[in-house]
Amino acid sequence: MNADALRAAVTPRTRVLVLNTPHNPVGKVFTAAELDEIADVCREHSLTVVTDEVYEHLVYDGTPHRTIAALPGMRERTLVISSAGKTFNVTGWKVGWICGPAPLVAAVGSVKQFLTYASGTPYQEALARMLGSVEEWAAELRDTLRANRDLLSDGLKQAGLRPYRAEAGYFLQADVRPWGYADGVAFCRELPDRAGVVAIPTSAFYQGQDAPSWLVRFSFCKREESVRAAVDQLVRAR
Numbered sequence: 001m002n003a004d005a006l007r008a009a010v011t012p013r014t015r016v017l018v019l020n021t022p023h024n025p026v027g028k029v030f031t032a033a034e035l036d037e038i039a040d041v042c043r044e045h046s047l048t049v050v051t052d053e054v055y056e057h058l059v060y061d062g063t064p065h066r067t068i069a070a071l072p073g074m075r076e077r078t079l080v081i082s083s084a085g086k087t088f089n090v091t092g093w094k095v096g097w098i099c100g101p102a103p104l105v106a107a108v109g110s111v112k113q114f115l116t117y118a119s120g121t122p123y124q125e126a127l128a129r130m131l132g133s134v135e136e137w138a139a140e141l142r143d144t145l146r147a148n149r150d151l152l153s154d155g156l157k158q159a160g161l162r163p164y165r166a167e168a169g170y171f172l173q174a175d176v177r178p179w180g181y182a183d184g185v186a187f188c189r190e191l192p193d194r195a196g197v198v199a200i201p202t203s204a205f206y207q208g209q210d211a212p213s214w215l216v217r218f219s220f221c222k223r224e225e226s227v228r229a230a231v232d233q234l235v236r237a238r
């Protein structure tokens, strides 16, 4: 994280800071020191924080997930978002929850009321019950995903690509230059024909001109046999 860039981005008109940890697409988990720096900026400028922590339980290798809401002076200015889709591996459900101080949660409720009005009520009922056993669910899912991440990461290396380490989440990034591509968009266009595998250019997540054009995002939130098949096909397509 570049704290100077963050400070430079805050203007007198800034009201809200949006944070995402663990991060999609990078799989980064913000450290205690980084969160301290972000919290300093938020307190200095009286910013409200919306923190997207939908991958809070899907953190591997013992890296601790921390919420900025737990830092001094932050709880009263922070909305923490999480998701059934990620925590319980039911991505089609589109149900989540928000924690925060009552006035901010009420504001979110008003926005929800005037945008989508309601969510899938039966899913909400199911989720309310599932939350009672979140730790058991999450532990099993974490083990499955960690194994998938390792399988995919090793497979990408075997296929001659250069994967980056994902500390958390569903995704990992790979450098496609060893296959002769400088451009992840071209790589992703050709990959379905070449290997029967689909990836997303990381540049799609950027707004500015500074996107790392050589990176693509692969997903490992699949059945183990699907990850294995993808790896075999990538190795053959090398």
Ligand SMILES: Cc1ncc(COP(=O)(O)O)c(C=O)c1O
Pocket (backbone or CB within 6 Å): 020, 023, 024, 052, 054, 083, 084, 085, 086, 091, 094, 095, 096
């Ligand atoms: C960082 C992040 N936040 C939110 C979401 C949306 O979650 P849901 O599927 O529960 O709407 C996603 C889904 O990919 C995500 O990666």
